[in-house]
Amino acid sequence: MAWTRTYDEAEPQRVNRWLAQSGVCSRREAETLIAEGRVSIDGQVVEDAGRKIEPGQTLVLADAAAGPGAAPAAEVFSLVIHKPVGVVSAQPEGKQIPAARLLTRERLWGPAAPIPDPKASLPPLGRLDMDSRGLLLLSQDGVLAKALIGPQSTLDKEYLVQVAGPITPRKIALLRHGLSLDGRQLKPAKVTEIGNRRLRIVLTEGRNRQIRRMCDLVELKVVDLFRTRIGPLRLGDLPEGRWRPLTAEERAALIAT
Structure with missing residues (x-):
């Protein structure tokens, strides 16, 4: 099965660097995958190891199980x-x-x-x-x-977030729906105040450092961020x-x- 992800950073980035940052492989391994023709962007096979991926483009990494050196399913x-x-x-x-x-x-x-x-x-x-x-x-x-x-993917993720700063109804309303990051509107979030300057936040997307940046926009500083659930999977x-x-x-x- 192919590994697929849409690039959502603000600036273009070299494909090998992004794959490494995503934890898929090392930069050198990414260059090997590109040389083997396993990497494509928006349906076009990447041939240049220095190729950059642009915001909004979708990268597909062909299933390693179909290529040389693949690990057996049991592994x-x-x-x-x-x-x-x-x-x-x-x-x-x-x-x-x-x-x-x-x-x-x-x-x-x-x-x-x-x-x-x-x-x-x-x-x-x-x-x-x-x-x-x-x-x-x-x-x-x-x-x-x-x-x-x-x-x-429609799986949601749940976080318990300790913040510094006053929590107000207006800030919660903005966190739920009304914020943008990198020039793009965020999807609606479920945000509930649970006392002692703590919030329960449920997201259906995973932008880079999203909760911290959301809180920054409403003048709340994240003191502790704890993920408790991914879809039906609980810690x-x-x-x-x-x-x-x-x-x-x-x-x-x-x-x-």
Whole structure:
């Protein structure tokens, strides 16, 4: 199954850099995928490793399972992590700690399970920035990726957000519907004040650092951002810094939503 995503950043970006930032692969691996003809933008195969993707364009990465070096189906991992603050979802820069480094036997929560190869590519299906925590899903499953982050995905994501600054009815109304980022109107959000300067925010899109930027626009500073749910998948009692495999039932529910 192909990996598909629409580029929603404000400025054009080199394809290999964007794929690396998205946690799909390293820049060098992206260049190899381009050379193999697996990458296309708006239906046109990318031939130049220096090609940039423009805002609004859709990139498709052909299923690696169809190409050389593909992993057997039994080695496809889908993993649930309770990401702590200070850990990055995708490719690290400098001394940053990637979420994949948490995938050790010592940090496994629950029954015994296969441990992924430390060198395996495990892209995040919906990133959390380094300063945020909570539910993170890493997966090599193209069907699951399409359900969670594909252009037609309707899965919502729920966050508990601690803010600094006064919360007013006008600010909540703007957060729900009325804000734009990078010159584009945001989709409606469900925003509820739950006391002690805390908000419950449910989104159906995942723009870069969206909640933090939304709050900035209404003069609220995010102090803590905690993702508790992706569609029907809940973080539950998974301890911070621990991980477990996604169950077959959870996968089916995510795909069916």
